Amino acid sequence: MAGRFITVKAKDGGSFKAYLATPDKGSGPGIVLLQEIFGINAYIRGVADYYAEEGYVVLAPDLFWRIEPGIELGFTDEDRKRAFAYREKFDVDKSVDDIAATIAALKGLPEFKGKVGAIGFCLGGLLAYLSAFRLGVDCAVSYYGVGIEKVANEAGKIKCPMILHIAEKDKWTPPPVVNAIKGAFEGRPEVEIYVYPGVDHAFSRKGGGNFDKPASMMAHSRSIALFRKVLGPIYNLSALWDNHCYYEFGTRDVDATMATMVAQPYVNHVPTMTGGVGAKELSRFYKNHFVNSNPADTRLIPISRTIGAGNSRQLSFTALRTPG
Numbered sequence: 001m002a003g004r005f006i007t008v009k010a011k012d013g014g015s016f017k018a019y020l021a022t023p024d025k026g027s028g029p030g031i032v033l034l035q036e037i038f039g040i041n042a043y044i045r046g047v048a049d050y051y052a053e054e055g056y057v058v059l060a061p062d063l064f065w066r067i068e069p070g071i072e073l074g075f076t077d078e079d080r081k082r083a084f085a086y087r088e089k090f091d092v093d094k095s096v097d098d099i100a101a102t103i104a105a106l107k108g109l110p111e112f113k114g115k116v117g118a119i120g121f122c123l124g125g126l127l128a129y130l131s132a133f134r135l136g137v138d139c140a141v142s143y144y145g146v147g148i149e150k151v152a153n154e155a156g157k158i159k160c161p162m163i164l165h166i167a168e169k170d171k172w173t174p175p176p177v178v179n180a181i182k183g184a185f186e187g188r189p190e191v192e193i194y195v196y197p198g199v200d201h202a203f204s205r206k207g208g209g210n211f212d213k214p215a216s217m218m219a220h221s222r223s224i225a226l227f228r229k230v231l232g233p234i235y236n237l238s239a240l241w242d243n244h245c246y247y248e249f250g251t252r253d254v255d256a257t258m259a260t261m262v263a264q265p266y267v268n269h270v271p272t273m274t275g276g277v278g279a280k281e282l283s284r285f286y287k288n289h290f291v292n293s294n295p296a297d298t299r300l301i302p303i304s305r306t307i308g309a310g311n312s313r314q315l316s317f318t319a320l321r322t323p324g
Contacts, residue, residue: 003048008061008105011097016065018102019045021052022111024263029114029231030106032099032131033060034124037083039071043205053262054224055233057111061102063095075208087123095127100135115231119223122146122202133157139230141165141223144201146172152184161190163226165219170201194222237307245300254286
């Protein structure tokens with residue numbers, strides 16, 4: 001999924017770029033994606049594309065534009081030094097104004113339909129938190145936000161549902177800080193706080209040294225469940241799976257089967273450890289080795305069905321029964 005940059009007008013004059021990713025169906029609820037200290041780099045654009053694939057119109061503003069437009073850093077030691085230098089110059093209050101302008105731009109897009117949520121990582125995690133009580137977003141998700149404890153006294157101003165993902169080994173949020181944050185939201189069930197054991201800051205950043213796949217998947221499942229509940233879109237995944245199986249085993253129509261899947265699907269056929277990753281390879285596998293190769297009297301026997309907001313990409317419940 002290829003996004004594009006659009007121009008957003010700042011409230012106090014000037015303009016900045018924001019990366020826009022839209023769902024294949026053309027419209028959906030909105031998410032403002034708030035960057036780390038490395039700018040709108042390939043990782044952040046990938047996150048935007050990922051949520052667009054889940055059905056959201058995602059807009060990621062360049063919040064460092066007042067320092068230097070178009071900053072896009074990697075994760076080398078040299079880039080980290082530059083990133084921290086930019087953070088020292090960063091004006092949080094001005095950035096909140098820029099996020100407000102981004103939300104206004106998002107709501108003005110023809111693709112936008114419905115409500116707006118915010119999600120951010122590291123610096124963006126703090127900004128997502130601030131967006132929850134300063135900007136009136138409908139929900140917010142913060143990944144390892146740095147500095148939240150400094151504004152925890154304003155927790156009472158947050159009215160929308162929110163999730164805070166915290167890494168147990170994050171030096172920026174040691175246990176006393178975590179306890180302070182938890183205390184600020186005690187008795188607030190609409191604010192979910194999750195501490196992920198054994199992981200460090202940036203555990204959800206693929207390709208990073210602290211990436212932890214189980215924690216990342218669990219955090220994403222919780223995040224997408226909140227977005228689905230508050231923003232939508234609501235999918236009838238059970239009916240979608242039934243249609244998928246009908247095309248796969250009933251009509252044996254590979255193109256129709258592929259149309260029930262995400263843009264870049266993967267299948268692991270466990271008994272033979274075969275399958276395909278990506279639309280092209282999976283379509284090839286279906287056509288040449290699976291859909292058209294099953295015996296005519298193959299039928300499905302339901303064993304169990306697990307469907308939830310966070311596993312729209314992973315639906316599995318059937319066993320194949322073949323003659324004999």
